[in-house]
Amino acid sequence: MHEVVIIGAGLAGLTCARALQSGGVDCVVVEAGDAPGGRVRTDEVEGFRLDRGFQVLLTAYPAARAALDYAALRLGEFEPGARVATPEGPARVSDPWRRPGRFWETLLAPVGTMGDKVRVGALRLAATRGMAADGWPSGNVAGGGEIRSTAEELERRGFSPLMRERFLRPWLSGIFLERELSTPAAMLFFVYGMFARGAAALPAGGMQRIPEQLAAGLRPGTLRLGETARAVGVGQVTLVSGETLRAREVVVAVEAGAEAALGLDGGGNEVAWRGVTCVQWAAPRSPLGGEPVLWLNGTGRGQVNTVVVPSDVAAGYAPAGQTLVSTTVLGEPGLGGAEANGALTGVLREEMKGYFGPEVGDWRPLAVQRILRALPVLARPGRGYAPERSPVGVWRCGDCVASASIQGAMASGAAVAAAILKRG
């Protein structure tokens, strides 16, 4: 008999387990996968470390700051800003608050009008001034009770089509994984505030170091990998193996929709997901000259949305003398399978020659990652997740109950642990 059984060792389940054990509560975590991390995993291929889809830790995330040892993660940080391909050629946008030396370059970049640069300042001010301790905007900043989309908010704030199409759309769609920017504006303020207050970073050796660090802090025997829960009953969890784990409390930390397979009601609504395709390349040299910076496609054409060079940002992503390039395409371009992958890498290679020159011809595809379930679509992402115990003693955490982000997952896990500890 355990005090708590947690199902799922993604960031939510791991954060919950760590907080429970720190509070003196015994728990066990069952995870269907072969390693902790859930959607934050890194594969090793020919000495390269390939994150499963490009993602970053925003160092300002309050829940991550509280639970992670950043120094031990040896974080490498992106430059604040981006290089942008425009129809007129390459441009650069920097955060003038953090890179004042680049103020004029940013002001004169063919990415938006002078008025847009002022509007960016106003957006930044709104995001940071209206920010609560948990990073979320206060209700009036985000439109109060009204659920505005990010696209509506950008239009309401008067951003020119130039600014929206060349910078804001490629940048935000790379974060929200959708081009329409239908994601609620609260998420825009949250993300903007987090970028303003901290850095976008990668741990040395890959994003999976984050869940590994959380898992390493658990008592030996807590984490049971390769164990799939099949059903949740009153005070018990039955595994596919037939074993039954008895517990005072059960925490369900699985991804959106996966509670149905446990015989639990997920709220009745079908969960929609945003997908993404990431192609990872081995290259002899960095196409960005070794600068740890995000590259965005602001040309309005082509498939590629974002290019990053993780090996320019943090240690351990590529073998010595080689470079890892990661290309993000929104959604799922074409079907899977080796033939489709070959066609996709061919198309992307030709497109990227236009941005980075003929040297792209020397790049070697390492992996085509089609991630259909990257971010759950949430109608009301936001703060204030107040966990509730179901009548049969089941708690729910995960990004789907808070916001589709590392912060959402970790904060919800911490909130459930705090609620269980409070019950005593």
Ligand SMILES: Cc1cc2nc3c(=O)[nH]c(=O)nc-3n(C[C@H](O)[C@H](O)[C@H](O)COP(=O)(O)OP(=O)(O)OC[C@H]3O[C@@H](n4cnc5c(N)ncnc54)[C@H](O)[C@@H]3O)c2cc1C
């Ligand atoms: C490509 C991509 C890019 C992203 N970019 C960013 C970014 O830049 N910044 C950011 O903040 N966030 C980003 N995210 C989102 C972030 O990774 C997620 O919000 C977060 O990792 C979700 O954690 P979770 O613990 O809620 O869920 P998950 O990580 O999905 O964990 C759920 C776990 O439950 C396990 N499980 C399910 N069913 C069972 C069962 N029956 N028995 C046992 N175990 C089970 C699963 O195997 C899984 O390990 C990105 C995600 C992806 C995929």
